[in-house]
Amino acid sequence: MDDLDTQNIELQLLLQAIHLKYGYDFKNYAKASIKRRILQRLERDNFKNISEMQHKILYDIDFFENLLLELSLNVAEMFRDPPIYLRLRHKIIPELRKFAHLKIWHVGCSTGEEVYSMAILLKEEGLYERSQIYATDMNKQLLKQAKDGIYDIKKLRQYTANYQKAGGLESFSDYYSAHYNHVVMNKSLKEHILFSDHNLATDGVFGEMNLIMARNILIYFNRELQNRALGLFFDSLSTGGFLCLGLKESIRFADCAKYFEEVHKDEKIYRKF
Amino acid sequence: MNVFEAVVVGSSAGGIRALENLLAPLPNDFPLPIIIVQHLHPESESYLPKILATHCALPVKQAEEREIIQAGRVYIAPPNYHLLIEEDYSFSLSLEPPVRYARPSVDVMFETAVYAYRDKLIGIILTGANDDGSYGVKKLKQMGGYVIVQDPKTAEAEAMPKSAIAAAQVDKILPIEQVGVYLLQLVNRSLRGGIS
Ligand SMILES: C[S@@+](CC[C@H](N)C(=O)[O-])C[C@H]1O[C@@H](n2cnc3c(N)ncnc32)[C@H](O)[C@@H]1O
Numbered sequence: 258m259d260d261l262d263t264q265n266i267e268l269q270l271l272l273q274a275i276h277l278k279y280g281y282d283f284k285n286y287a288k289a290s291i292k293r294r295i296l297q298r299l300e301r302d303n304f305k306n307i308s309e310m311q312h313k314i315l316y317d318i319d320f321f322e323n324l325l326l327e328l329s330l331n332v333a334e335m336f337r338d339p340p341i342y343l344r345l346r347h348k349i350i351p352e353l354r355k356f357a358h359l360k361i362w363h364v365g366c367s368t369g370e371e372v373y374s375m376a377i378l379l380k381e382e383g384l385y386e387r388s389q390i391y392a393t394d395m396n397k398q399l400l401k402q403a404k405d406g407i408y409d410i411k412k413l414r415q416y417t418a419n420y421q422k423a424g425g426l427e428s429f430s431d432y433y434s435a436h437y438n439h440v441v442m443n444k445s446l447k448e449h450i451l452f453s454d455h456n457l458a459t460d461g462v463f464g465e466m467n468l469i470m471a472r473n474i475l476i477y478f479n480r481e482l483q484n485r486a487l488g489l490f491f492d493s494l495s496t497g498g499f500l501c502l503g504l505k506e507s508i509r510f511a512d513c514a515k516y517f518e519e520v521h522k523d524e525k526i527y528r529k530f
Numbered sequence: 531m532n533v534f535e536a537v538v539v540g541s542s543a544g545g546i547r548a549l550e551n552l553l554a555p556l557p558n559d560f561p562l563p564i565i566i567v568q569h570l571h572p573e574s575e576s577y578l579p580k581i582l583a584t585h586c587a588l589p590v591k592q593a594e595e596r597e598i599i600q601a602g603r604v605y606i607a608p609p610n611y612h613l614l615i616e617e618d619y620s621f622s623l624s625l626e627p628p629v630r631y632a633r634p635s636v637d638v639m640f641e642t643a644v645y646a647y648r649d650k651l652i653g654i655i656l657t658g659a660n661d662d663g664s665y666g667v668k669k670l671k672q673m674g675g676y677v678i679v680q681d682p683k684t685a686e687a688e689a690m691p692k693s694a695i696a697a698a699q700v701d702k703i704l705p706i707e708q709v710g711v712y713l714l715q716l717v718n719r720s721l722r723g724g725i726s
Pocket of ligand 1: 329330331332333334337364365366367368371393394395396399455456457458471472473474625
């Protein structure tokens with residue numbers, strides 16, 4: 258056994274320690290990315306090895322929370338992949354219009370960009386008032402930022418371009434107020450959004466959704482955890498409900514795949530029947 | 531001598547022509563997987579596998595999440611995602627922030643390839659106008675793998691090969707026309723060495 262094997266043992270122990278102490282279970286995440294981030298942190302902070310860092314992680318909550326942010330791989334964007342929103346607007350919204358009340362679950366909502374994009378879409382389509390959006394993430398720090406809805410003004414140029422490509426009907430600047438170096442999303446967008454923490458590795462079903470947005474989370478999971486998460490989505494959807502995954506994600510390998518119809522292949526939109 | 535198990539390649543500006551040159555001499559029984567990160571515009575369609583397939587006897591495809599890496603295939607990172615290599619020889623994709631402005635990043639792919647293949651890895655850096663890949667090359671050499679760099683004088687953009695050469699003691703610097711042929715010899719030699 259060489260140093261690399263020893264390092265892998267330390268990594269495994271560290272993930273177990275994090276689970277026991279803080280409740281976050283990374284056991285079934287794809288390892289490469291987690292290992293890379295841990296080792297980077299190790300190098301940056303001059304720890305001799307993972308075991309030494311584990312001591313710090315267990316005794317220094319701030320240090321852990323900081324690391325958790327890095328492990329969360331949180332990059333979000335408003336109207337990311339604009340063609341998805343075109344599809345939602347033109348194909349999925351007409352189906353949702355048939356319901357008197359709508360329940361929508363944004364899984365792994367990160368800092369909220371995607372949730373506000375959905376709120377804007379629903380407003381423009383006249384469905385917002387009868388919608389309840391549940392936005393969840395395992396990371397409470399990210400959720401807090403999502404709730405605040407404050408974004409760096411430097412990103413707005415791209416978001417505005419995305420909004421337009423996504424078929425936006427208004428002027429994007431109607432939806433926020435600009436301050437010196439940041440923007441604040443309008444309060445009216447937040448009225449029907451409920452933010453709460455939920456971990457796909459350890460928590461349970463979220464009932465009777467009409468639409469679940471779960472984009473770019475499954476890519477970080479191994480097949481076992483993907484299967485668990487997709488099972489949760491299946492159980493949380495009402496019959497005829499829609500599931501939208503990230504562009505590089507698929508339901509193909511999950512046990513519940515046979516209960517879904519692929520309605521828009523390129524946009525990874527599925528429907529439970 | 532190492533018995534190599536995989537080839538990783540990084541390229542950027544001017545890379546498509548260089549990749550065609552690299553792949554053209556390889557026969558359809560080339561015994562290792564070839565994993566490529568070429569910087570592309572984030573919104574570009576993934577036309578690259580198709581282009582390269584016309585210049586190459588090996589099957590070329592875009593790498594997919596959790597896909598098992600197979601010998602004799604050429605894999606390309608999808609635009610706008612990092613490509614990572616797992617220690618069970620499968621792929622992961624990630625939307626982590628760009629690393630030094632690049633996503634996919636050569637450094638990220640090389641670094642994770644080093645964890646998976648250790649010293650049984652050949653790294654190749656081709657033309658490019660930035661220094662992505664030099665950290666990966668450093669890691670690869672620390673682990674004892676083999677590094678070939680395109681001669682900057684023959685590169686459409688010299689920054690990437692130059693910074694790779696500056697980052698570590700690389701094993702071979704070659705004009706682009708010779709990289710593919712040399713790779714083939716190196717791999718054949720290593721396989722024979724591994725048997726005896
Ligand atoms: C790359 S972001 C995706 C953000 C957004 N859905 C998008 O596509 O723009 C991944 C998010 O998943 C969250 N996440 C990771 N593992 C999770 C888990 N087990 N349960 C719930 N959320 C998780 C992270 O905290 C992060 O905010």
